[in-house]
Amino acid sequence: MPDMYATQAMTLLPFAADLDENKVTPGVLGFLVFAALAVGVWLLMKSMNRHMGKVNFEEAPEPEAEPAPGAGPTAPAQKK
Secondary structure (H helix, E strand, O other): OOOHHHHHHHHHHHHHOOOOOOOOOOHHHHHHHHHHHHHHHHHHHHHHHHHHHOOOOOOOOOOOOOOOOOOOOOOOOOOO
8 A cells, every 4th residue: 555645745746846945934824824813812902992991990099198107106105
């Protein structure tokens, strides 16, 4: 039984003569994969923008007079 891959290679041999071994391109499949990834990222960013717009965030007011760390209480401590 002849090797299946060798038989297939022999049928493609005439096309291989025109192939430049130093030039490899991704071709149509590579472009389609890249385009699908780009569309997917665009859709994800659009969805993220929509979800971030729904977030209701209110920042807590900043305390005006915050005591310095380690200063202790202003009133003297009572002993028992």
